[in-house]
Amino acid sequence: MMELLDIASYFLDVRFVLLVFAGSVAGLFVGSIPGLSVSMATALLVSVTYSWTTTDALATIMGVYVVGVFSGAISAILINIPGAPSSVVTTLDGFPLAKKGEAYKALTYAIVYSFIGTVFGFIVLWLLAKPISHIALKFTPMDYFLLALFGLTTVGSLTTKHFAKGLISASLGLLFSMIGIDSVMGTARMTFGISNLQAGINIVPALVGLFGFSEILTVISGGKLEGEVSKVTKSAVKLTLVLKQFGNSMYYSALGTVVGALPGAGGPVAAFLAYSEAKRIVKNPSVPFGEGAVEGIVASESANNACIGGALIPLLTLAIPGDAVTAIILSVFYVHGLRPGPMFIKASPEMFHAILAGGFIGSLFLLVLGFWAAPRISKIIAIPKRILLPLVATLCVIGAFSCNNRMFDVGLMFFFGILGFFMRKRGYSVAPMTLAIVLGGMMDSNFRRAISLASSEDSFFSALLGRPITMLLCILVILTLLSNSKNVKRVLHYLMKRRI
Numbered sequence: 001m002m003e004l005l006d007i008a009s010y011f012l013d014v015r016f017v018l019l020v021f022a023g024s025v026a027g028l029f030v031g032s033i034p035g036l037s038v039s040m041a042t043a044l045l046v047s048v049t050y051s052w053t054t055t056d057a058l059a060t061i062m063g064v065y066v067v068g069v070f071s072g073a074i075s076a077i078l079i080n081i082p083g084a085p086s087s088v089v090t091t092l093d094g095f096p097l098a099k100k101g102e103a104y105k106a107l108t109y110a111i112v113y114s115f116i117g118t119v120f121g122f123i124v125l126w127l128l129a130k131p132i133s134h135i136a137l138k139f140t141p142m143d144y145f146l147l148a149l150f151g152l153t154t155v156g157s158l159t160t161k162h163f164a165k166g167l168i169s170a171s172l173g174l175l176f177s178m179i180g181i182d183s184v185m186g187t188a189r190m191t192f193g194i195s196n197l198q199a200g201i202n203i204v205p206a207l208v209g210l211f212g213f214s215e216i217l218t219v220i221s222g223g224k225l226e227g228e229v230s231k232v233t234k235s236a237v238k239l240t241l242v243l244k245q246f247g248n249s250m251y252y253s254a255l256g257t258v259v260g261a262l263p264g265a266g267g268p269v270a271a272f273l274a275y276s277e278a279k280r281i282v283k284n285p286s287v288p289f290g291e292g293a294v295e296g297i298v299a300s301e302s303a304n305n306a307c308i309g310g311a312l313i314p315l316l317t318l319a320i321p322g323d324a325v326t327a328i329i330l331s332v333f334y335v336h337g338l339r340p341g342p343m344f345i346k347a348s349p350e351m352f353h354a355i356l357a358g359g360f361i362g363s364l365f366l367l368v369l370g371f372w373a374a375p376r377i378s379k380i381i382a383i384p385k386r387i388l389l390p391l392v393a394t395l396c397v398i399g400a401f402s403c404n405n406r407m408f409d410v411g412l413m414f415f416f417g418i419l420g421f422f423m424r425k426r427g428y429s430v431a432p433m434t435l436a437i438v439l440g441g442m443m444d445s446n447f448r449r450a451i452s453l454a455s456s457e458d459s460f461f462s463a464l465l466g467r468p469i470t471m472l473l474c475i476l477v478i479l480t481l482l483s484n485s486k487n488v489k490r491v492l493h494y495l496m497k498r499r500i
Contacts, residue, residue: 003353010357016059020358023063024236024365028107030064031071038068042328043207046335047399049434050204054336055354060330065325067366069305070114073297074373077106085305089271093289093296100292108237110298112368113249115363117302121260121309122359125316129352132317133342139318142450142464145316146473148439152432153480165428173433176201176441196408203331205400205413206437210430212396212415216389218424243297248281249302256303260310294326309359316340316352319442334438367432 008318010016030041041064049057072087077094090110139147152170174216179190180200191197206251259270260415278289278299285293312329314320319340321327333340338348345352400413418428450464465474 003349006035006349006353007357007360011361016055016354016357017361019056019059019359020063021365023060023065024067024362024369025063026060027064027066027068028071028369031068032074032373038072039325039328041068042325043204043212043397044395046332047204047208047326049332050335054332054338054351057332057336058351058354059358060251061329062355063362063365065308065329066118066305066359066362067369069308070110070118070301070366070370073110073114074107074232076089077103077110077297084234086299086452089300090297091277092300093293096290097292097294098296101250102292105294106292106297107238107293107370109245110301111367112242113245113301114305114370115367116246116249117253117256117305118308118359118363119303120250120302121257121306122310122356123365124254124257125309125312125359126356128313128318129150130345132313133345139277139342139469140450140467141446143467143473144319144446144448145443146470146477147320148443148446149204150473150480151438152439153477154187162427165426166432169423169428169430170432170436173436174443176206176433177437178444197408200441201437202209202404202409202412203334203438204213205409206416207328207331208396209413209418209422210401210434212392213413214420214424214430216393217417217421219389221421221425222269239250245298248278248295249298251281252277252299252302252307256306257310259303260307261313267489270302270307271301274299274344311357312359316344317342319344319439321438325494327438330438369464372386 026041026045027038031038041095042061045057045061045064049060054062068405073094075091076087076090077098077204094106094110114300152174153167175190177200178195181187181198182189255274255277256270259273275289278295282293282295285295287293289296309324311321315326317340319330321330330340338344338351396413396417400409401407420433423430423433454460454464459466465471473500
């Protein structure tokens, strides 16, 4: 009861609510414009909120996160270009419905079920975060190292078509995370005599470069994103008819929350899984799937928004980000001196309550802004890229400079931006690199602690790997690596054919 009152107190905090609103408006603009992304907006906000209090920073970022994930559906429905990767599935039925002159109906379903999915995900976060934290308290340093390694191998397999490319991206991130003064030996590592690198790679310019400047370069290299914007005419859509899909949306939301809790999976995977499940369980859709079925929009939007709460579960309890945006949110914690993990909820309950309150308030603004902006959003989508991109580039420079007030960080931002651009062009996801940069320090310190503790025991390997949790994590890492091996896949395919 007390916890509920603590969360409710943020609803009465005018400053907190206004900051969530400001973040929600920013998320609406960024998410609805093709070529921009929630990851870019969140990365830029890390630099903007660098000197803010943690509560203010979290309020703004939660608003961006919640509304930004939803607003990708707006351009997906109106111009068949998803504003976010998680909205790709929404285009399959949203755009065909808009072409029939029912864009407002498609947006209504997207808004309502994005709201339902978001609230579902945050309720699950509220209920499960503490039990998972209690389990995580039993983790040893080696368990934390293996957990982070498992997160990197998982994100490598799910964010790129080629698993090897995911591992290479993660390895590069680990390499960058090692730059600076060695915390144990006190010697400089890979600084090449550059004094500005002795403190390590600052996470803010790296994130702004990888998610902000690289996207600008990607959009420019790809030419103009053109498309006819469907006209949105307000029409009567009965709420009772919309809510007929509520029962199925609970299943899609549960699926999305589970997928969101898997490191690296995220909205796109959840949306595809939910859509395939919808095609399986809905026997009589309003129209065939792919031709404007509202059931397809419900599945996609319920699942990808439920991922938000799911992705925050491993972030807060294990310090393992569930997706690219939560990897950036993890950097917000580090910037403000907080350490997510098993003790986080117990040590900083007010921050946990702020995240929950920000999520619930953001979901309310999702409803308000969604219905208010739907008839007007086509003007936002039509902003010429020649005007928009220079503004974003300027924000990238300001964001990188403001964290330490030095031009060296601007140079780092450009370096990571160009690196991220070439990686994307070659099919390498920047998400594994981002996670590795954020988690690298933790992996390094925990691995060294584990080796040091095991060295004092009679049986080194037993002390290092002999605990049940450690053995389970080792098995998970090995299975992830093997399941993505081409040779293993060939053998499994052969055995399945023989069995058939």
